[in-house]
Amino acid sequence: MTSQNAMPTYLGMPSFPDAARRAVADPRLRGNLAHATGTIRERRADAVAELDDWGALRESGKQIKDHVLANLGHYLRVLEEKVTEAGGTVHWARDAAEANRIVADLVKATGETEVVKVKSMATQEIGLNEALAEEGIAAYETDLAELIVQLGHDRPSHILVPAIHRNRSDIRDIFRKEMPDAPADLSDSPADLAEAARRHLRAKFLSAKVAVSGVNFAVADTGTLVVLESEGNGRMCLTLPETLISVMGVEKIVPTMRDLEVFLQLLPRSSTAERMNPYTSTWTGVHPGDGPRDFHLVLLDNGRTDTLADEVGRQALRCIRCSACLNVCPVYERAGGHAYGSPYPGPIGAILSPQIRGIGSEVDASLPYASSLCGACFEACPVAIDIPEVLVHLRARAVEDGPRHPVEKAAMTAAGWTLRSPARLALAQRAASASRRIVAPRGRIRRLPGPLGAWTETRDAPAPPKESFRAWWARTDGGRAPDPGHGTDPAGPGGTEDAKREKGEDA
Amino acid sequence: MKIALFLTCVNDTMYPETGKAMVRLLRRLGHDVEFPPGQTCCGQMHLNTGYRTQAKHLVKGFSETFDAYDAVVTPSASCAAMIRDWHPRLAPRTAGLASRVHELTEFLVDVLGVTDVGAYYPHRVTYHPTCHSLRMLHVGDRPLKLLREVRGIDLVDLPDATQCCGFGGTFALKNSEVSAAMCADKVTAVRETGAETLCAADNSCLMHIGGALSRTRAGVRTVHLAEILASTEEDPS
16 A cells, blocks of 8 residues: 555535535446345335334333433443453544554554454544554454455545445455455356455454454443454454454443343344344353453544533434434435545434534535435434434534535625515515516526526526415415406416416426 | 515526416415515525535524415425425424425325326426335325326336436536546437326436437427416416
8 A cells, every 4th residue: 555545534524515426426436336235225114113112122222322411420420340350452543544543552562563454433433544654553353344455555435335336346356456366257246256365354454463443332330341243254353363442432332231121132233234234243251261451442532522511412422333213315326425535425424423523624514414304314324313403403504614615605694684675575585586587588587697607507497477376365365366467366377378388398 | 373484595496387377276276376585495405415504404494484384385306305304404494384284195195185186287297206205205106196187198117217317416517527437328218108208306407408309409398397287278388
């Protein structure tokens, strides 16, 4: 990896609309995404429909998470105590830099220069691989999709399927070029690709002395950590190496083992559309002669305390990283994951990134607007995060605290001023009606000026009517008086020339 | 029952025929309806674009205009959802009024208890269930129940009907490429039905899809559901 490629930084990423424009123009990417999300969307719907108590499970998941968030300090202290009792070491990291420092120092203390990794969103969030590379430590991703992303010097574009933007011929090309032990005649059949990855990774598992993982759930009252995965690579990393370092966001706690019952049903069905994922690993501290001898847990804040302080926005911390919201999102399907400028793409990324990173940059301030507010994400979320509500809330924060957009602000202020008064609205309506022959000689507007031009790039705009409804109502006493100029609406035929034109009959 | 029509700023300004259809339909069903002239806008555009203070002014104006009425009926599912979901949060005193605001199909089916409104509309029609009608208001199959009773109608299913058309208010401008890509897929689905008419419970979404249908010369017209329900053999729309 060149140093340039080793640093897929998200700093200075373009705003969402700019990045999305490029993705929309890439038909192959759109095809890959539409096919992949469409398939998983259907399978997930079936997996969820199998359970007649899905609604109750979802409510339980929400309540357990909310309870933990409301008592987070307590549960973190309990977790620390239990992990320590079981022979683990707990570290606290305020931000990405602290967490990376802690992990790098722990690896260096072992004398090793290589680590194997279990797919982890927290370590993507803090840019751990890049930070370790700067310290001369090579981190090898062992999840197949993460491996594809890493070998391709690429960024993940989906929470569960980070290489969703790649199809199998892309993957074959990446393996042939970047995987030293890949067969020269490697085909693009899924079985052959998986076999090549398996052989490549097996050597890593057997030689690695240090592993780094994330955490899906941490059970406070036993100090037990849980990782769910599908490929068995996690089980390898969690059991073979001598040293295990796990990095988890502080919100990953559940109070008791019993609570896992809820999440082990919600997560697999929501994410992979499976009744149960193939591998669920749990571990509690260290055990002589069995598994890692040295276990470290890094508790990561990195903006979570700030997020928790926001009464509306804090529900984003319920997220269990299933990616159901990505798979149902029509915006994600067209824009792809990279446009979100963060390892957290899609609807959850649009509400999480601006909260954990702050809303000061163009990309973070643009993310809450990366949604048509269609509500499909809220419907799919297994812990009932009202993503549209948080998006709308964060838009207000973006206007108040984000980068200035004076033209938009002036337009919105003018619109607000007009709409605050029925008399001013009536005046604006009369002006619109008076201009209709000029702006829309053929009954529709082909081109609008200024920022409104974005509309008429692909869509005609309707011509203003001859008179507004309020003007008609006043003139005809709500249709009770005769209406010589307009037939006898509303009792009349209603098929005036204008009405027909407004309905597009002359199109 | 004192019924007020909240037509919404978009319909009042751009789609007066929808308002006239609402009046015609409700009168035909034996209910007079008033148009309080103090009405303007529910505040949705400002709220959803992040201009909360402006939205609050509009919420206040809405509440002053409509508080005296027993029922408020509106031809916009999106504005009805804004009022019911957001007005009480922005101004807690408006909760009582918000619960008396009904989207047209809810008003017909739940309040008036009718599904056959005596309409006649001899055209091939497909129905787009808008996102806010579906996932915020939860109108369910009320619009389809009403449409199925229309005499002469040839009602055809829209493929992938519940997919968003990509309008989303200022989203259509701020993310116009993504919005247009979503709309293009919706237009393809509409054309597949062979319908002459696309209808919905919201003219904003229809303005968006209709704009693309018009640009691509698809030969499909967009009509608000209210205009179909108001149409009769003697008085077709």
